[in-house]
Amino acid sequence: MFGCSDEGGIARVSAEVRDAWASDARRARLRAHDASDAGAIESRYEALRDGRAAPADPTAASPSTGDAETTWTSTSAPVALGRTHRIPSTVDTVAQGIFDPNAAPVATIDSGDVVVYENTWTHFSNRLQPGVSADALAAMRRAIPGRGVHSIIGPIFVRGAMPGDVLQLRMLRLETIDFGANFHNPGALVTGSLHAEFAHGHVRYFDLSADDGYVYFNDRIRLALKPFQGTLGVAPAGDVPVSSVAPGRFGGNIDLKDLTAGSSLFVPVTHPGALIFTGDSHAVQADGEVNITAIETGMREVRMQVIVHKNAGWTWPFAETPTHWIALGMDTHLNEALRIALRQTIAFLHERAGLTRDESYSLASIGVDFRVTQMVNVINGVHAMIPKEIFAPDYRSTISVA
Structure with a gap:
């Protein structure tokens, strides 16, 4: 379109310390204090958590900025925040x-x-x-x-x-x-x-x-x-x-x-x-x-x-949101961009979800939306929206991009 400071993580802490950091009200007060670094607070909180299953802090995400989203929403294996x-x-x-x-x-x-x-x-x-x-x-x-x-x-x-x-x-x-x-x-x-x-x-x-x-x-x-x-x-x-x-x-x-x-x-x-x-x-x-x-x-x-x-096997980009896996296709021709996104969708459903290629082609036609990402950057884009909700929870937990 034309158009270093380090924050070290602590692997394990006592339940009392973790619970103190995990208090929504406590963290909200800390973040609001003029002398506090709100980003550092959230990063440290993420590093202190033993897992990712705790509910998201409702005060942490602002609809105007989309900030402080530290809840683990990817189906890839969780990785603790580093420096x-x-x-x-x-x-x-x-x-x-x-x-x-x-x-x-x-x-x-x-x-x-x-x-x-x-x-x-x-x-x-x-x-x-x-x-x-x-x-x-x-x-x-x-x-x-x-x-x-x-x-x-x-x-x-x-x-x-x-x-x-x-x-x-x-x-x-x-x-x-x-x-x-x-x-x-x-x-x-x-x-x-x-x-x-x-x-x-x-x-x-x-x-x-x-x-x-x-x-x-x-x-x-x-x-x-x-x-x-x-x-x-x-x-x-x-x-x-x-x-x-x-x-x-x-x-x-x-x-x-x-x-x-x-x-x-x-x-x-x-x-x-x-x-x-x-x-x-x-x-x-x-x-x-x-x-x-x-x-x-x-x-x-x-x-x-x-x-x-390491050695994840993909040669085109993928994206993931809390609700979708997204296969991307790009080409000077919009039709070919769609075909690339479709081939990546079929590969994902076959290699990551265990469907046959015929089943993957079928599911792509009835359960996956293909959208025009942009058509103004010389190379046009199409992205395929693969909804997570169509997979049973236990099945869904076995599927990831990497």
């Missing part, structure tokens, strides 16, 4: 619109560690700001041929990650800044689904500071805020830097709106160390992202856990 690495957006950590596998890592982490991206930049190296005109945005776009508009943070080197492995990027918290923008370019730039029908560019800025969990399109239309990173993945195959515009097997600019707090993206690794990149923060987006942008914004904080799954 926390904080990465602010600066001229040393951000590149304009490019995934460069040759760039020096901005951090080196271990499997299980937590990455906190602080104060991520908006598009055009943080030059997307309220009041910037559509013409100015178009001029910025023209000024960076061969690159995306995204402010790309990275790479992060993951010790032990090797080609053939899969990296799980588990989203814990996403909190937006207080504004965002939706825009389309003038038709001459040939972007957006109907560029020939919109000769002039247009930009609309939105206030994201409301505390009710909504963004207001006007006084009669509101949309629930569902923050996510539009661009998230690892270095693509090869040694040549690539534009951040087109997604692929490495993830990248997939614009999957379901990657909110509590979800995971599973990405196949092609380089030693994986080399994680992210950017393109969104406040809310619809499937398709048809005019070329979501509500583009920055994040006060993106918090995610990184987990290496």
